[in-house]
Amino acid sequence: MAVVYLGLGANTGDCLAQLRQACLLLKRHPAISLQAVSSLYHTAPAGFRDQPWFLNAVARLHTSLKPEALLSVTQAIERRLGRVPTRRWGPRPIDLDLLLYGAQQVQRPFLTIPHPRLRERPFVLVPLLELDPALRLPSGESLRDVLRACPGGVSLRAPAARFPLWTRKTPMSHEAHRRQAPSSVRCAVITVSDTRTPQTDTSGQFIQQALQAAGHQVRAYTIVKDEPEEIRRLLQQYLDTEELDAVLLSGGTGLAPRDTTYEVVQACLEKELPGFGELFRYLSYAEIGAAAMLSRATAGVARGKVIVAMPGSTAAVRLAMEKLVVPELAHMSHLARG
Ligand code: ADP
Numbered sequence: 001m002a003v004v005y006l007g008l009g010a011n012t013g014d015c016l017a018q019l020r021q022a023c024l025l026l027k028r029h030p031a032i033s034l035q036a037v038s039s040l041y042h043t044a045p046a047g048f049r050d051q052p053w054f055l056n057a058v059a060r061l062h063t064s065l066k067p068e069a070l071l072s073v074t075q076a077i078e079r080r081l082g083r084v085p086t087r088r089w090g091p092r093p094i095d096l097d098l099l100l101y102g103a104q105q106v107q108r109p110f111l112t113i114p115h116p117r118l119r120e121r122p123f124v125l126v127p128l129l130e131l132d133p134a135l136r137l138p139s140g141e142s143l144r145d146v147l148r149a150c151p152g153g154v155s156l157r158a159p160a161a162r163f164p165l166w167t168r169k170t171p172m173s174h175e176a177h178r179r180q181a182p183s184s185v186r187c188a189v190i191t192v193s194d195t196r197t198p199q200t201d202t203s204g205q206f207i208q209q210a211l212q213a214a215g216h217q218v219r220a221y222t223i224v225k226d227e228p229e230e231i232r233r234l235l236q237q238y239l240d241t242e243e244l245d246a247v248l249l250s251g252g253t254g255l256a257p258r259d260t261t262y263e264v265v266q267a268c269l270e271k272e273l274p275g276f277g278e279l280f281r282y283l284s285y286a287e288i289g290a291a292a293m294l295s296r297a298t299a300g301v302a303r304g305k306v307i308v309a310m311p312g313s314t315a316a317v318r319l320a321m322e323k324l325v326v327p328e329l330a331h332m333s334h335l336a337r338g
Protein backbone atom coordinates (compact mmCIF):
# COMPACT_ATOMS: atom_id res chain seq x y z
CA MET A 1 0.00 0.00 0.00
CA ALA A 2 1.55 3.31 -1.08
CA VAL A 3 0.93 6.80 0.25
CA VAL A 4 0.51 9.04 -2.77
CA TYR A 5 0.16 12.80 -3.15
CA LEU A 6 -1.74 14.04 -6.18
CA GLY A 7 -1.81 17.60 -7.46
CA LEU A 8 -5.19 18.84 -8.70
CA GLY A 9 -5.65 21.93 -10.84
CA ALA A 10 -8.29 23.55 -13.05
CA ASN A 11 -8.63 26.87 -14.86
CA THR A 12 -11.50 26.56 -17.34
CA GLY A 13 -15.19 25.85 -16.74
CA ASP A 14 -16.60 25.43 -13.24
CA CYS A 15 -13.22 24.79 -11.60
CA LEU A 16 -14.56 24.05 -8.14
CA ALA A 17 -17.13 21.55 -9.46
CA GLN A 18 -14.47 19.84 -11.57
CA LEU A 19 -12.07 19.51 -8.64
CA ARG A 20 -14.88 18.13 -6.51
CA GLN A 21 -15.83 15.68 -9.22
CA ALA A 22 -12.20 14.56 -9.55
CA CYS A 23 -12.08 13.90 -5.79
CA LEU A 24 -15.33 11.97 -6.01
CA LEU A 25 -14.06 9.78 -8.87
CA LEU A 26 -10.81 9.10 -7.00
CA LYS A 27 -12.77 8.23 -3.90
CA ARG A 28 -15.01 5.84 -5.83
CA HIS A 29 -12.12 3.89 -7.31
CA PRO A 30 -11.96 0.53 -5.53
CA ALA A 31 -8.16 0.49 -5.36
CA ILE A 32 -7.91 4.04 -4.01
CA SER A 33 -8.63 5.30 -0.54
CA LEU A 34 -8.78 9.10 -0.40
CA GLN A 35 -7.30 10.27 2.89
CA ALA A 36 -7.27 14.06 2.84
CA VAL A 37 -7.51 17.06 0.54
CA SER A 38 -5.82 20.42 1.17
CA SER A 39 -7.46 23.85 1.03
CA LEU A 40 -8.00 25.39 -2.38
CA TYR A 41 -5.42 27.85 -3.67
CA HIS A 42 -5.82 30.51 -6.37
CA THR A 43 -2.68 30.48 -8.47
CA ALA A 44 -1.36 32.71 -11.27
CA PRO A 45 -0.86 30.65 -14.45
CA ALA A 46 2.60 29.23 -15.03
CA GLY A 47 4.00 29.20 -18.57
CA PHE A 48 1.40 31.00 -20.66
CA ARG A 49 0.19 34.12 -18.86
CA ASP A 50 -2.77 34.75 -21.22
CA GLN A 51 -5.08 32.32 -19.45
CA PRO A 52 -7.28 32.38 -16.35
CA TRP A 53 -5.93 31.82 -12.85
CA PHE A 54 -5.85 28.26 -11.61
CA LEU A 55 -7.59 26.69 -8.67
CA ASN A 56 -5.20 24.17 -7.10
CA ALA A 57 -5.23 21.61 -4.30
CA VAL A 58 -3.33 18.49 -3.26
CA ALA A 59 -4.87 15.16 -2.24
CA ARG A 60 -3.34 12.39 -0.16
CA LEU A 61 -4.44 8.86 -0.95
CA HIS A 62 -3.58 5.27 -0.21
CA THR A 63 -3.52 2.89 -3.13
CA SER A 64 -2.47 -0.61 -4.14
CA LEU A 65 -2.08 0.60 -7.74
CA LYS A 66 1.46 0.81 -9.11
CA PRO A 67 2.53 4.25 -10.38
CA GLU A 68 1.82 3.48 -14.06
CA ALA A 69 -1.62 2.08 -13.27
CA LEU A 70 -2.43 5.10 -11.11
CA LEU A 71 -1.40 7.40 -13.97
CA SER A 72 -3.86 5.53 -16.24
CA VAL A 73 -6.58 6.12 -13.65
CA THR A 74 -5.82 9.84 -13.26
CA GLN A 75 -5.63 10.28 -17.03
CA ALA A 76 -8.99 8.50 -17.41
CA ILE A 77 -10.46 10.93 -14.86
CA GLU A 78 -8.93 13.88 -16.74
CA ARG A 79 -10.53 12.70 -19.97
CA ARG A 80 -13.85 12.03 -18.27
CA LEU A 81 -13.86 15.59 -16.96
CA GLY A 82 -13.39 16.96 -20.45
CA ARG A 83 -9.64 17.31 -20.75
CA VAL A 84 -8.58 17.19 -24.39
CA PRO A 85 -4.98 17.20 -25.57
CA THR A 86 -3.86 20.81 -25.81
CA ARG A 87 -0.66 22.76 -25.51
CA ARG A 88 1.45 21.95 -22.49
CA TRP A 89 0.66 24.19 -19.53
CA GLY A 90 -2.32 25.61 -21.45
CA PRO A 91 -5.86 26.05 -20.06
CA ARG A 92 -7.49 22.86 -18.85
CA PRO A 93 -10.70 21.83 -17.04
CA ILE A 94 -8.68 19.45 -14.86
CA ASP A 95 -5.05 18.50 -14.34
CA LEU A 96 -4.06 15.60 -12.11
CA ASP A 97 -0.35 15.16 -11.41
CA LEU A 98 1.37 12.37 -9.51
CA LEU A 99 3.55 14.42 -7.18
CA LEU A 100 4.93 11.80 -4.79
CA TYR A 101 4.52 8.03 -4.61
CA GLY A 102 5.84 6.96 -1.21
CA ALA A 103 9.61 7.27 -1.33
CA GLN A 104 9.76 5.87 -4.86
CA GLN A 105 11.48 7.53 -7.78
CA VAL A 106 10.13 6.73 -11.24
CA GLN A 107 11.90 7.64 -14.45
CA ARG A 108 9.87 6.52 -17.47
CA PRO A 109 9.34 8.32 -20.80
CA PHE A 110 5.76 9.15 -19.81
CA LEU A 111 6.05 9.29 -16.04
CA THR A 112 8.49 11.01 -13.71
CA ILE A 113 8.07 10.87 -9.94
CA PRO A 114 8.61 13.06 -7.97
CA HIS A 115 6.79 15.30 -10.44
CA PRO A 116 9.49 17.00 -12.53
CA ARG A 117 8.26 20.55 -11.85
CA LEU A 118 7.44 20.07 -8.18
CA ARG A 119 10.38 22.18 -6.98
CA GLU A 120 9.33 25.25 -8.98
CA ARG A 121 5.67 25.16 -8.00
CA PRO A 122 4.63 26.82 -4.76
CA PHE A 123 1.05 25.89 -5.62
CA VAL A 124 1.88 22.25 -4.99
CA LEU A 125 4.54 22.72 -2.29
CA VAL A 126 2.29 24.85 -0.06
CA PRO A 127 -0.71 22.47 -0.07
CA LEU A 128 1.64 19.48 0.31
CA LEU A 129 3.05 21.07 3.47
CA GLU A 130 -0.45 21.90 4.64
CA LEU A 131 -1.29 18.18 4.53
CA ASP A 132 2.01 17.02 6.00
CA PRO A 133 4.32 19.68 7.48
CA ALA A 134 7.14 17.14 7.91
CA LEU A 135 7.03 15.82 4.35
CA ARG A 136 10.33 14.95 2.64
CA LEU A 137 11.32 14.10 -0.94
CA PRO A 138 12.72 10.61 -1.68
CA SER A 139 16.16 12.28 -1.66
CA GLY A 140 15.59 13.08 2.03
CA GLU A 141 15.30 16.85 1.46
CA SER A 142 12.68 18.52 3.59
CA LEU A 143 9.85 20.05 1.57
CA ARG A 144 10.11 23.20 3.69
CA ASP A 145 13.66 23.74 2.44
CA VAL A 146 12.54 23.10 -1.12
CA LEU A 147 9.83 25.73 -0.75
CA ARG A 148 12.29 28.24 0.75
CA ALA A 149 14.57 27.75 -2.25
CA CYS A 150 11.65 28.05 -4.68
CA PRO A 151 12.51 30.49 -7.50
CA GLY A 152 10.25 33.56 -7.56
CA GLY A 153 9.11 33.07 -3.98
CA VAL A 154 5.60 32.22 -2.97
CA SER A 155 2.87 34.11 -4.82
CA LEU A 156 -0.37 32.43 -3.98
CA ARG A 157 -3.67 33.95 -3.10
CA ALA A 158 -4.25 31.33 -0.48
CA PRO A 159 -6.32 29.68 0.62
CA ALA A 160 -9.07 30.45 -1.86
CA ALA A 161 -11.68 28.65 0.17
CA ARG A 162 -12.12 28.29 3.90
CA PHE A 163 -14.28 25.23 3.39
CA PRO A 164 -12.56 21.99 2.54
CA LEU A 165 -12.97 20.44 -0.87
CA TRP A 166 -13.61 17.08 0.68
CA THR A 167 -14.01 15.90 4.24
CA ARG A 168 -13.57 12.48 5.64
CA LYS A 169 -16.50 11.26 7.67
CA THR A 170 -15.30 9.95 11.01
CA PRO A 171 -15.64 7.47 12.43
CA MET A 172 -15.94 5.40 9.28
CA SER A 173 -18.25 2.42 9.36
CA HIS A 174 -16.95 -1.07 8.65
CA GLU A 175 -19.06 -1.01 5.54
CA ALA A 176 -17.42 2.19 4.31
CA HIS A 177 -14.02 0.72 5.07
CA ARG A 178 -14.85 -2.34 3.05
CA ARG A 179 -16.01 -0.23 0.14
CA GLN A 180 -12.92 1.96 0.26
CA ALA A 181 -10.49 -0.89 0.78
CA PRO A 182 -8.29 -1.26 -2.26
CA SER A 183 -9.36 -4.49 -3.87
CA SER A 184 -7.17 -7.01 -5.52
CA VAL A 185 -8.98 -8.92 -8.25
CA ARG A 186 -8.27 -12.67 -8.41
CA CYS A 187 -7.79 -13.54 -12.06
CA ALA A 188 -7.42 -16.51 -14.36
CA VAL A 189 -5.61 -15.94 -17.65
CA ILE A 190 -6.37 -18.08 -20.71
CA THR A 191 -4.39 -17.94 -23.92
CA VAL A 192 -6.26 -19.45 -26.84
CA SER A 193 -3.76 -20.56 -29.46
CA ASP A 194 -2.84 -23.61 -31.54
CA THR A 195 0.84 -22.74 -31.54
CA ARG A 196 1.93 -20.80 -28.43
CA THR A 197 3.80 -22.32 -25.53
CA PRO A 198 4.37 -20.77 -22.10
CA GLN A 199 7.78 -19.66 -23.42
CA THR A 200 6.48 -18.00 -26.59
CA ASP A 201 3.19 -16.68 -25.20
CA THR A 202 4.19 -13.01 -24.93
CA SER A 203 0.54 -11.90 -24.76
CA GLY A 204 -0.26 -14.19 -21.83
CA GLN A 205 2.90 -12.99 -20.10
CA PHE A 206 1.99 -9.35 -20.68
CA ILE A 207 -1.51 -9.83 -19.25
CA GLN A 208 -0.09 -11.44 -16.13
CA GLN A 209 2.51 -8.71 -15.61
CA ALA A 210 -0.01 -5.91 -16.17
CA LEU A 211 -2.42 -7.49 -13.65
CA GLN A 212 0.26 -7.96 -11.03
CA ALA A 213 1.65 -4.46 -11.55
CA ALA A 214 -1.86 -3.15 -10.84
CA GLY A 215 -2.02 -5.09 -7.57
CA HIS A 216 -4.21 -7.95 -8.84
CA GLN A 217 -3.54 -11.66 -8.44
CA VAL A 218 -3.01 -14.22 -11.17
CA ARG A 219 -4.43 -17.43 -9.70
CA ALA A 220 -4.38 -19.53 -12.88
CA TYR A 221 -2.84 -19.45 -16.34
CA THR A 222 -3.58 -21.94 -19.13
CA ILE A 223 -2.90 -22.19 -22.83
CA VAL A 224 -5.69 -23.94 -24.68
CA LYS A 225 -5.99 -24.87 -28.36
CA ASP A 226 -8.51 -23.15 -30.64
CA GLU A 227 -11.07 -25.88 -29.94
CA PRO A 228 -14.44 -24.49 -28.82
CA GLU A 229 -15.19 -27.47 -26.59
CA GLU A 230 -11.88 -27.12 -24.75
CA ILE A 231 -12.25 -23.37 -24.35
CA ARG A 232 -15.81 -23.81 -23.04
CA ARG A 233 -14.79 -26.50 -20.56
CA LEU A 234 -11.91 -24.40 -19.18
CA LEU A 235 -14.03 -21.26 -18.96
CA GLN A 236 -16.76 -23.18 -17.12
CA GLN A 237 -14.19 -24.60 -14.73
CA TYR A 238 -12.97 -21.09 -13.89
CA LEU A 239 -16.53 -19.82 -13.54
CA ASP A 240 -17.13 -22.66 -11.08
CA THR A 241 -14.09 -21.63 -9.01
CA GLU A 242 -15.17 -19.56 -6.06
CA GLU A 243 -11.72 -18.04 -5.49
CA LEU A 244 -11.75 -16.25 -8.85
CA ASP A 245 -13.22 -12.85 -9.73
CA ALA A 246 -12.26 -12.49 -13.39
CA VAL A 247 -11.24 -14.52 -16.43
CA LEU A 248 -9.11 -12.82 -19.09
CA LEU A 249 -8.77 -14.53 -22.46
CA SER A 250 -6.62 -13.61 -25.41
CA GLY A 251 -6.76 -15.05 -28.91
CA GLY A 252 -9.47 -16.44 -31.12
CA THR A 253 -11.51 -13.26 -31.59
CA GLY A 254 -10.80 -12.88 -35.31
CA LEU A 255 -12.49 -14.13 -38.46
CA ALA A 256 -10.46 -17.24 -39.29
CA PRO A 257 -12.35 -20.55 -39.21
CA ARG A 258 -10.58 -21.65 -36.03
CA ASP A 259 -11.31 -18.35 -34.21
CA THR A 260 -14.13 -19.39 -31.87
CA THR A 261 -13.36 -17.68 -28.55
CA TYR A 262 -15.95 -15.03 -29.28
CA GLU A 263 -18.73 -17.61 -29.80
CA VAL A 264 -17.80 -19.51 -26.63
CA VAL A 265 -17.62 -16.36 -24.47
CA GLN A 266 -20.77 -14.91 -26.00
CA ALA A 267 -22.72 -18.08 -25.11
CA CYS A 268 -21.52 -17.84 -21.47
CA LEU A 269 -22.22 -14.19 -20.79
CA GLU A 270 -25.20 -13.22 -18.68
CA LYS A 271 -24.55 -9.54 -19.31
CA GLU A 272 -22.54 -8.28 -22.21
CA LEU A 273 -20.49 -5.11 -21.94
CA PRO A 274 -20.51 -3.91 -25.55
CA GLY A 275 -18.56 -0.79 -24.57
CA PHE A 276 -15.41 -2.83 -24.06
CA GLY A 277 -15.34 -4.03 -27.67
CA GLU A 278 -16.46 -0.64 -28.97
CA LEU A 279 -13.74 1.22 -27.10
CA PHE A 280 -11.13 -1.37 -27.95
CA ARG A 281 -11.84 -1.05 -31.67
CA TYR A 282 -11.98 2.74 -31.39
CA LEU A 283 -8.54 2.83 -29.77
CA SER A 284 -7.21 0.16 -32.09
CA TYR A 285 -8.45 2.12 -35.13
CA ALA A 286 -6.09 4.94 -34.19
CA GLU A 287 -3.21 2.44 -34.28
CA ILE A 288 -3.99 0.10 -37.18
CA GLY A 289 -6.81 1.77 -39.14
CA ALA A 290 -9.77 -0.13 -40.61
CA ALA A 291 -8.33 -3.55 -39.72
CA ALA A 292 -9.44 -2.76 -36.16
CA MET A 293 -12.94 -3.94 -37.10
CA LEU A 294 -11.65 -7.48 -37.71
CA SER A 295 -11.38 -8.07 -33.97
CA ARG A 296 -14.46 -9.26 -32.10
CA ALA A 297 -13.02 -8.39 -28.69
CA THR A 298 -15.78 -8.50 -26.08
CA ALA A 299 -16.39 -8.50 -22.33
CA GLY A 300 -19.16 -9.03 -19.84
CA VAL A 301 -20.27 -10.75 -16.67
CA ALA A 302 -21.25 -14.32 -15.84
CA ARG A 303 -21.96 -15.71 -12.36
CA GLY A 304 -20.56 -12.64 -10.65
CA LYS A 305 -17.28 -12.82 -12.54
CA VAL A 306 -15.84 -10.48 -15.15
CA ILE A 307 -14.94 -12.07 -18.49
CA VAL A 308 -12.74 -10.22 -20.98
CA ALA A 309 -11.86 -11.60 -24.42
CA MET A 310 -9.02 -9.83 -26.18
CA PRO A 311 -7.32 -10.50 -29.50
CA GLY A 312 -4.15 -12.58 -29.42
CA SER A 313 -1.56 -10.10 -30.67
CA THR A 314 0.67 -8.64 -28.00
CA ALA A 315 0.11 -5.09 -29.29
CA ALA A 316 -3.66 -5.56 -29.00
CA VAL A 317 -3.35 -7.08 -25.54
CA ARG A 318 -1.17 -4.18 -24.40
CA LEU A 319 -3.71 -1.67 -25.70
CA ALA A 320 -6.66 -3.46 -24.10
CA MET A 321 -4.90 -3.97 -20.77
CA GLU A 322 -3.38 -0.51 -20.42
CA LYS A 323 -6.27 1.57 -21.68
CA LEU A 324 -9.34 -0.43 -20.64
CA VAL A 325 -8.86 -3.45 -18.41
CA VAL A 326 -6.38 -2.20 -15.81
CA PRO A 327 -8.15 1.15 -15.25
CA GLU A 328 -11.58 -0.48 -14.73
CA LEU A 329 -11.06 -4.12 -13.66
CA ALA A 330 -11.40 -3.56 -9.92
CA HIS A 331 -14.45 -1.38 -10.48
CA MET A 332 -16.07 -3.91 -12.86
CA SER A 333 -15.39 -6.78 -10.49
CA HIS A 334 -16.83 -4.81 -7.58
CA LEU A 335 -20.04 -4.20 -9.55
CA ALA A 336 -20.22 -7.75 -10.92
CA ARG A 337 -19.94 -9.29 -7.47
CA GLY A 338 -22.84 -7.12 -6.29
P1 ADP B 1 1.89 19.52 -16.20
O1 ADP B 1 1.52 18.32 -15.40
O2 ADP B 1 3.31 19.95 -16.00
O3 ADP B 1 0.91 20.63 -16.05
P2 ADP B 1 0.75 18.26 -18.48
O4 ADP B 1 -0.36 17.85 -17.56
O5 ADP B 1 0.36 18.99 -19.72
O6 ADP B 1 1.83 19.09 -17.73
O7 ADP B 1 1.61 16.99 -18.86
C1 ADP B 1 1.01 15.76 -19.04
C2 ADP B 1 2.06 14.72 -19.42
O8 ADP B 1 3.04 14.59 -18.41
C3 ADP B 1 1.41 13.36 -19.57
O9 ADP B 1 1.62 12.95 -20.90
C4 ADP B 1 2.15 12.45 -18.61
O10 ADP B 1 2.47 11.21 -19.22
C5 ADP B 1 3.40 13.23 -18.27
N1 ADP B 1 3.87 13.03 -16.89
C6 ADP B 1 5.16 12.77 -16.55
N2 ADP B 1 5.28 12.66 -15.22
C7 ADP B 1 4.04 12.85 -14.68
C8 ADP B 1 3.53 12.83 -13.35
N3 ADP B 1 4.33 12.62 -12.29
N4 ADP B 1 2.21 13.06 -13.18
C9 ADP B 1 1.39 13.27 -14.24
N5 ADP B 1 1.81 13.29 -15.53
C10 ADP B 1 3.13 13.08 -15.76
Ligand code: MG
Binds near residue numbers: 095096097
Ligand atom coordinates in the same frame (compact mmCIF):
# COMPACT_ATOMS: atom_id res chain seq x y z
MG1 MG C 1 -0.39 17.16 -15.60
